[in-house]
Amino acid sequence: KRVLNCMCGAFSDKWLDVSRRCGKNAEPLQVPWGKHIDPQQLDAALATGAFDAVTLIHNETSTGVMNPLEELCAVARRYPEVVLIVDTVSSFSAVPIPMDELGIDVLLTGSQKALALPPGFSLFSVSEKAFVRAMQQADRGYYFDFLEFKKNQDIDMTPTTPSIAHINALQSKLDDIFGEGLTNRYERHRRTNARVHDWVRRRGFEFFADESYRSVTLTCVKNNRGIDVADLMKRLRVKHHLVIDGGYGKIKGETFRLSNMGDETEQTVSHLLACLDDCLPPS
Ligand SMILES: Cc1ncc(COP(=O)(O)O)c(C=O)c1O
Incomplete structure (x- = not known):
């Protein structure tokens, strides 16, 4: 068939x-x-x-x-x-x-x-x-x-x-995954994801995905503030040696993506968010 x-x-x-x-x-x-x-x-x-x-x-x-x-x-x-x-x-x-x-x-x-x-x-x-x-x-x-x-x-x-x-x-x-424990790993993703979501709201951005269907491993941020995403990426890379994605395919520039998957911890995610704050133009 x-x-x-x-x-x-x-x-x-x-x-x-x-x-x-x-x-x-x-x-x-x-x-x-x-x-x-x-x-x-x-x-x-x-x-x-x-x-x-x-x-x-x-x-x-x-x-x-x-x-x-x-x-x-x-x-x-x-x-x-x-x-x-x-x-x-x-x-x-x-x-x-x-x-x-x-x-x-x-x-x-x-x-x-x-x-x-x-x-x-x-x-x-x-x-x-x-x-x-x-x-x-x-x-x-x-x-x-x-x-x-x-x-x-x-x-x-x-x-x-x-x-x-x-x-x-x-x-x-x-070994790392089972050492941490699956439930702890799931919880860590929830917590780091919530931290990103909180940042998105506080910085006056919106989400590309609808509320009940948002990923817990990465956040696609809607560029409703109309910032220069390419410039943000560049500043983040040059000043803090961090790389984020500036939107995939046809939503490049209209969105940017922040990952909290895999090995990311509260510490690494908080660091990324602080560096983003440092590079974002004032709202
Ligand atoms: C959900 C999903 N499926 C498929 C792929 C494509 O993987 P690849 O580039 O290895 O073909 C990706 C990107 O890596 C992905 O995120």
Whole structure:
């Protein structure tokens, strides 16, 4: 059948292109950037019976929207023929994502965002349902073939030469994560995120995402004050050696993004906010 790509920002929009380049018959479920994917809209699309796969980005890093994962997964579970593919690149390990309970079939993440490791490594987990679906596909290729990975995992191998340095770094990061404790890690993200939100309000800025759907790992700040974002970035870099993003793609300059994901602590976030204050033009 067809793939439904839930699209609400730069990274989720890209999935449509990815699906089509993989030769899939794909269709968008597009909402404006800054909005979340609406469970009712997903339900209406799946009720057509036209789809047997859905892609969803849990945390849309370009817009600071965290999609309502529980509600969306609850909708997808009502359609057993649908394989649910969820990208958690910027939310994995920052909030609980009980994959099996939610009914996620393919959970993807990357090294470079919520895990705060160098870029260049991906992680994925596959449900039994997705393995069965893979068996029915003739065009699985080799490099991303789930069955090839499974066959190799059974003998403690990988299908190709892996990035050993990343595996060692991941091992070290997992020691850190479990040393801190998952609940403490989730709480730390909530606290540092609240600190950023508080700063945004106090400085007279607004949020690009709606209140109930704001990410807890990064904040996309709306430039309602009309500041020169490029100049702010430059001053921050030159004076304090700090780099922030000045808005992704079509919202460059209209927004800027402040991350509190991964290894960020109250201390590092407070330092960033103090340096921003130092570089911001007076309101
Ligand atoms: C949520 C999300 N998905 C996908 C990607 C794309 O990752 P990559 O640039 O490694 O393809 C990113 C950005 O790193 C992201 O934030």
